[in-house]
Amino acid sequence: IVMTQSPATVSVSPGESATLFCRATESVRSKLAWYQQKPGQPPRLLIYDATSRATDIPARFSGSGSGTEFTLTISGLQSDDFAVYYCHQYNEWPRAFGQGTKVEIK
Amino acid sequence: EVQLVESGGGLVKPGGSLRLSCGASGFIFSSYSMNWVRQPPGKGLEWVASISSTGSHIQYADSLEGRFTISRDNAENALYLEVNNLRDEDTALYYCARDLGGLRGWFDPWGQGTQVIVSS
Secondary structure: OOEEEEOOEEEEOOOOOEEEEEEEOOOOOOOEEEEEEOOOOOOEEEEEOOOEEOOOOOOOEEEEEEOOEEEEEEOOOOHHHOOEEEEEEOOOOOOEEOOOEEEEEO | OOEEEEEOOEEEOOOOOEEEEEEEEOOOHHHOEEEEEEEOOOOOOEEEEEEOOOOOOEEEOHHHOOOEEEEEEOOOOEEEEEEOOOOHHHOEEEEEEEEOOOOOOOEEEEOOOEEEEEOO
């Protein structure tokens, strides 16, 4: 399974919303996670099972989708949210990550 | 606090070997599957290998061509990755991560990573 994220980069002003997309080449059901990675830090889990927020993740992060099409929406972007975001399927072997979407300040 | 700490990385010549370690604390290590994920400089995440809680089930990325071996010692709360016949393209930050779905789950948390540089 190949995971493709789009866009590669999205430019957003603080306070606006951003929608990130992740597409799988075959169905992964709802076995999809989203991670946030800032420079010099390991990835941090945001969303698992496509729609469930991880512990201590703010409500402005939301995930949707199933099968092959998934989205991560960040509402009311804050300065702390500018980072790279990765999707990850764990339905099939080999596990696979998307190539990442960079959310940058407009 | 759940914590994962990697070690064992370094500078190695092509064809060389290393043994990476990941020490776990703050949770019952023997109850969780574990994973290695790597990230080449400036690039994205690449899953490397996974091991079940007892070590009885193991999976590897095809691209490794049998050069890597994942193992664990539940008595020592430690995860390992033996990397052999290293190539330039193995240069990366290697992370260990806990699996929250019994070898079918998402990864949380991740360690800070250990750097492997392959260069002559």
